[in-house]
Amino acid sequence: MLNEIHQEPTGQVALYETEDRYQSLLTEMFGQRFTDYRQRWRETSERGRPGDFPLSLDLAINSGCQLRCLMCPLQSRADGGQVRLMDEKLFSRLIDQAREHRLPAMTLGLASEPLLNPRAAEWTAAAVRAGVMDIRLGTNGLALKETVIKALVDSGLTRLEISVDAVRPETYQDIRGGRLDILEKRIEQFLKIRASAGQRTPLLRLSFLKLPRNQGELEPFLERWSGLADLISIQEPIWFPGSGLPKPPGPVKSIAPNCSQPWQRLAVNYDGSVWPCCSWYGEALLPFQAGEISLAEIWRSQEMDELRRSLSSTDGHFPPACEPCEC
Numbered sequence: 001m002l003n004e005i006h007q008e009p010t011g012q013v014a015l016y017e018t019e020d021r022y023q024s025l026l027t028e029m030f031g032q033r034f035t036d037y038r039q040r041w042r043e044t045s046e047r048g049r050p051g052d053f054p055l056s057l058d059l060a061i062n063s064g065c066q067l068r069c070l071m072c073p074l075q076s077r078a079d080g081g082q083v084r085l086m087d088e089k090l091f092s093r094l095i096d097q098a099r100e101h102r103l104p105a106m107t108l109g110l111a112s113e114p115l116l117n118p119r120a121a122e123w124t125a126a127a128v129r130a131g132v133m134d135i136r137l138g139t140n141g142l143a144l145k146e147t148v149i150k151a152l153v154d155s156g157l158t159r160l161e162i163s164v165d166a167v168r169p170e171t172y173q174d175i176r177g178g179r180l181d182i183l184e185k186r187i188e189q190f191l192k193i194r195a196s197a198g199q200r201t202p203l204l205r206l207s208f209l210k211l212p213r214n215q216g217e218l219e220p221f222l223e224r225w226s227g228l229a230d231l232i233s234i235q236e237p238i239w240f241p242g243s244g245l246p247k248p249p250g251p252v253k254s255i256a257p258n259c260s261q262p263w264q265r266l267a268v269n270y271d272g273s274v275w276p277c278c279s280w281y282g283e284a285l286l287p288f289q290a291g292e293i294s295l296a297e298i299w300r301s302q303e304m305d306e307l308r309r310s311l312s313s314t315d316g317h318f319p320p321a322c323e324p325c326e327c
């Protein structure tokens, strides 16, 4: 039986768990600090005061991906497969700020496949040492070889999030251009290695994005994985320019009136450019480079205030980049 534990205000992502693993485990690990963080997250979901520093930092520790998924704009970008690593000095600068401001949460894997950075586990461990509580790594899972899994299990990562989206190999090949049998072996090996290390973390989240191509596969996906994964995420597709999905007919239902991301997170791309959210639509919304200005200054900047103000406007005049944004 799946219990819903989180629903994005936009309705785009619903997160389920088979038992109370996420909240109870992280509360056990971090006590009141974690409870306070989740309380602040709820307040900022309602666009309460954003505070002095984001609650979450989303990082592209590299660019590129080895797959060409239908729903991802990388599939049409000439440099979509090119892997360029975030500069180590920039990463250290971000980690120093995370430590100084007691950052609660971090995600590795913005707009890219983070396991293409050979230092992903090492950098996760640096975030743990800096005091970040909840660290997620979102991946297609195909690079999860034994040594990588062991390093991630040892790193202190709290959540490993793998996109699956299919139960039939042909469906997976059509949607993601990869091999499902390899991915399934990687997931099973991860579960064995985590168990033999005697650890409950990283919690495993598997996701299923509902697409016309995988119709009829959600139920078998849940049967296959809900007893093994700690968390299951069921997502609605979002159309981005350059993706391989057809543009939905009719007017876009922009999530701008409900978007709370600029109250909760900042994202930094591998090249230091800063986004106010984790959506591709937000990639050009801010003029900042994280190597030149602190995250705290960005968070309190006129540009972020202006973005929050216009997202809260009652006259429906949202920033043009946010108008088509469904996520």
Ligand code: SF4
Pocket (backbone or CB within 6 Å): 255, 256, 259, 260, 261, 262, 276, 277, 278, 279, 281, 282, 321, 322, 325, 326, 327
């Ligand atoms: S592009 Fe705008 S509406 Fe979309 S997530 Fe980013 S800030 Fe929110």
